[in-house]
Amino acid sequence: MDRTLTLLGIESSCDDTAAAVVRLGSSGPEILSSQVLGQTALHAAFGGVVPEIAARAHAERLDGVVEDALTVAGVTLDEIDGIAVTAGPGLIGGVLSGVMLARGLAAARDLPLVPVNHLVGHALTPRLTDGIAFPYLMLLVSGGHCQFLLVQAVDRFVRLGGTIDDAPGEAFDKTAKLLGLPQPGGPSVESEAVLGDPKRFPFPRPLLDRDGCDMSFSGLKTALLRARDALVAEKGGITVQDRRDLCAGFQAAVGEVLAKKTSRAIDMVGDRPTALAVAGGVAANKTIRAALEAVSARAGVPFLAPPLRLCTDNAAMIAWAGIERLRAGLSHTTDFVARPRWPLDDRASALLGSGKKGAKA
Numbered sequence: 253m254d255r256t257l258t259l260l261g262i263e264s265s266c267d268d269t270a271a272a273v274v275r276l277g278s279s280g281p282e283i284l285s286s287q288v289l290g291q292t293a294l295h296a297a298f299g300g301v302v303p304e305i306a307a308r309a310h311a312e313r314l315d316g317v318v319e320d321a322l323t324v325a326g327v328t329l330d331e332i333d334g335i336a337v338t339a340g341p342g343l344i345g346g347v348l349s350g351v352m353l354a355r356g357l358a359a360a361r362d363l364p365l366v367p368v369n370h371l372v373g374h375a376l377t378p379r380l381t382d383g384i385a386f387p388y389l390m391l392l393v394s395g396g397h398c399q400f401l402l403v404q405a406v407d408r409f410v411r412l413g414g415t416i417d418d419a420p421g422e423a424f425d426k427t428a429k430l431l432g433l434p435q436p437g438g439p440s441v442e443s444e445a446v447l448g449d450p451k452r453f454p455f456p457r458p459l460l461d462r463d464g465c466d467m468s469f470s471g472l473k474t475a476l477l478r479a480r481d482a483l484v485a486e487k488g489g490i491t492v493q494d495r496r497d498l499c500a501g502f503q504a505a506v507g508e509v510l511a512k513k514t515s516r517a518i519d520m521v522g523d524r525p526t527a528l529a530v531a532g533g534v535a536a537n538k539t540i541r542a543a544l545e546a547v548s549a550r551a552g553v554p555f556l557a558p559p560l561r562l563c564t565d566n567a568a569m570i571a572w573a574g575i576e577r578l579r580a581g582l583s584h585t586t587d588f589v590a591r592p593r594w595p596l597d598d599r600a601s602a603l604l605g606s607g608k609k610g611a612k613a
């Protein structure tokens with residue numbers, strides 16, 4: 253590394269408006285700032301992210317968030333060496349807001365502009381936080397994504413498998429809705445599950461009998477709905493303990509599917525990966541995290557979970573992906589389009605359905 257690189261990152265592909273400044277110097281990377289302005293309250297009344305509301309909020313707030321990121325970092329645009337922006341996949345209105353701002357700033361300052369795939373941002377985060385070497389296995393589990401990636405290089409990813417329908421975070425959110433718990437569903441279902449019996453409702457473990465590491469979570473939500481309705485039909489309602497047991501049963505099923513498929517993904521890699529890294533909001537779940545750690549330990553693969561603020565959507569990961577690309581000599585360009593769909597691995601089969609972020613990557 254011959255010189256320090258300082259990048260501004262911009263992220264607006266779902267419901268977080270984010271900007272960050274990351275610097276790579278001789279002593280390694282440093283996150284100088286990472287500002288994230290969430291939109292949970294704006295979408296709360298609708299039970300999901302409304303693309304038009306998200307796009308408008310990004311357009312209105314991005315300028316301020318970028319200014320904050322520069323102020324907190326204590327740098328001006330004069331000290332920025334390049335701009336990295338999420339160019340997809342995601343909700344296209346939001347992605348466009350970020351791309352237009354980044355294009356404007358880059359043109360005005362004559363700075364290199366690096367279009368970044370949001371999933372690459374997540375996938376390279378373990379190198380920002382822990383400097384791990386390629387190849388490593390990454391499990392991305394959030395409200396919008398669920399996939400196993402073998403990360404071989406800055407620009408080489410093999411998608412080993414993923415969900416064929418809902419993402420696990422989406423399933424947690426829908427479960428919370430079905431049981432009258434607050435959004436986001438993950439934390440509220442988890443806190444109920446702690447007090448419940450995970451064995452009372454033996455929910456299905458979809459696709460465990462199938463080879464490979466594809467997963468399915470939408471049937472689980474339907475099974476939970478049926479169990480809830482059966483209780484209502486039988487007793488006229490559900491008790492507090494019923495709800496805890498339903499949450500515990502659901503969480504146990506998600507955890508077991510993720511753990512077993514993770515074990516299979518490790519086997520599929522052949523050569524032992526340097527680590528199993530997780531990212532995404534669902535990785536915050538203690539039961540699921542413990543199950544994944546146990547799988548890693550059994551396989552003799554180090555387990556790595558970046559701090560939650562870097563596991564969930566943020567712009568530091570986008571700035572870092574930009575630094576990695578510039579450092580690897582990968583071209584930066586103003587000649588790119590924003591993409592609602594942008595698979596990391598073109599050889600992997602297309603995913604069905606549509607998640608919180610719109611069309612699946």
Ligand code: KG4
Pocket residue numbers: 266393394395396397420421422424425436437438439442531532533534535536537538563564565608
């Ligand atoms: O990564 P993230 O912040 O945003 C994207 O979806 O990209 O993930 C949010 C998702 C939500 O669906 C939320 O319910 C879930 O992660 N989540 C959890 C937990 N905390 C957040 N799911 C299970 N257990 C949790 N403790």
Ligand code: ZN
Pocket residue numbers: 370374394396564565
């Ligand atoms: Zn994400």
